[in-house]
Amino acid sequence: MESSPEKAALAGDTIAREFAGILSAGTVFRRAEPLAKHTTLRVGGPVDYYIEPADEMDLAKVLDFCRRRGISFFILGRGSNLLVRDLGFRGAAVCLAQPVFAKIAAAGDQLVCGAGARLKAVALEAKRAELGGLEFLEGIPGSVGGALRMNAGAMGAATFDAIDRVRVMDFCGHVAVLTPSEMAVSYRQCGTLKESVALEAVFRGSRADRAEIEARMISFSKKRWASQPSAPSAGCIFKNPASVPAGRLVEELGLKGLRCGGARVSDEHGNFVVNDGGATAADILELIGMVKEKARQARGIELEIEVEIIGE
Ligand SMILES: Cc1cc2nc3c(=O)[nH]c(=O)nc-3n(C[C@H](O)[C@H](O)[C@H](O)COP(=O)(O)OP(=O)(O)OC[C@H]3O[C@@H](n4cnc5c(N)ncnc54)[C@H](O)[C@@H]3O)c2cc1C
Structure with missing residues (x-):
């Protein structure tokens, strides 16, 4: 059967209705969302379905639906490592942008961070809790999820150097907690997160004086903005x-x-x-x-x- 823009639009309407049928009212769902709005390069055409799940249950439903219906999808963080082509993405962008995914809590020498939290917020909370070793995250404009997937690094340190464990959801909706040694991690990538979604990461810090942390953050920031x-x-x-x-x-x-x-x-x-x-x-x-x-x-x-x- 020949495909036409009209048929594609009808199929899109059906899928949008089915999504609406399974997701809670708190989930953000938009069609034809321009991805240029969601990338730091400010380029990229529309994605067919843009989804911000309200919680982990809705995230699991989205992943399951996409898998069953053969809908391509990708996880969108803060779009700071993405180059989206001009005609956009046929399928879904799933973004953990709701506050429920962005919580940060200090617990002893650890910082429990939702995958949607900004790296800058993580660095600032570490300073507040007097936890050193996370200052390098300060100037990387991504989310925790994106930093894990990219094993983002700066100033001689990389994300997984400071990770104790990560809670992930596979594309069937199953949740597991993994240590770095159980994940495929290398320079600027984490292969495990090509097949799963990071939900939360536990960062490890070391006790340090707040003024020392502040000084390191300022010096890293100066270095960055002198060359970037x-x-x-x-x-x-x-x-x-x-x-x-x-x-x-x-x-x-x-x-x-x-x-x-x-x-x-x-x-x-x-x-x-x-x-x-x-x-x-x-x-x-x-x-x-x-x-x-x-x-x-x-x-x-x-x-x-x-x-x-x-x-x-
Ligand atoms: C000005 C500037 C400076 C930068 N400096 C640095 C730097 O010093 N060091 C460095 O390493 N990078 C740097 N970057 C690149 C970028 O900020 C990092 O790679 C960052 O970690 C990407 O995070 P993000 O949330 O923007 O991810 P996105 O760009 O949205 O996505 C990147 C990848 O992560 C995946 N992803 C996002 N969230 C999740 C999740 N929850 N679970 C699984 N996968 C997920 C996406 O699917 C995609 O594959 C810089 C970028 C800019 C614009």
């Missing part, structure tokens, strides 16, 4: 190759300032591509391709992309 652009970006575009940091490589190749439409290689940091306003995902992807090509030709280095590219 303020224009919209997704942080580092490429993983660091073994031989040279990607930012230095881009600088050595003379590519800082290189432009494609509204996208530009940052003058402040060679590993950042910024949206100067009006960039499309296609502009950014073309620019990334140009940098990769030059690195391959001039230095024989195959740059690996750190940001996640999704959509069509």
